Amino acid sequence: QSALTQPASVSGSPGQSITISCTGTSSDVGSYNLVSWYQQHPGKAPKLMIYEVSKRPSGVSNRFSGSKSGNTASLTISGLQAEDEADYYCCSYAGSSTFWVFGGGTKLTVL
């Protein structure tokens, strides 16, 4: 059982927007602005899409955005494209004993 809870799957049509939630607790997501999101295509290494809740690394499309409210972080992808179909993982700092925890992952299907 993962420390952070994500929906197992989400889907959307090309051009639409989708949001993936990542629910933690007051000990991780709720306490630190150190939430990151990763995209992983089958057989490939993960790719950083969002860091520190809402910052986008250089080279990542501005169709990807992140936010946080309380113990829940969210990743929004607007203008869905076929190449966005992948697994998405959230990650949060959880203090100096647990360090970092990942969500169980969400499979995004572009219909």
Place this chain on the structure above:
Amino acid sequence: EVQLVESGGGLVQPGRSLRLSCAASGFTFDDYAMHWVRQAPGKGLEWVSGISWNSGSIGYADSVKGRFTISRDNAKNSLYLQMNSLRAEDTALYYCAKDMGAVAKGNFDYWGQGTLVTVSS
């Protein structure tokens, strides 16, 4: 171009040891914290261990604490993971990942392709 190349994986019997290595290039290695993240077959990501730029700060997941040891050699641009008392549940693809900061913030901006560790008799 940033490159992280893991090596050292393989098939090992339960209770035995294995040492993973990660060779880094394309960036100033001793400016950044580094991590190991693993992924069991068909499963999600799990953070395993992290080390700050000067090895002054080190952390482990509870699942490996006391069995795994992370280290780095900045002169050789290399990261290591010594894995002892291996268990079947340690079977996974082990990724080396670079942090965006000297002190770990968990922003893993570059990843290797991983090295597979299989623990089985």
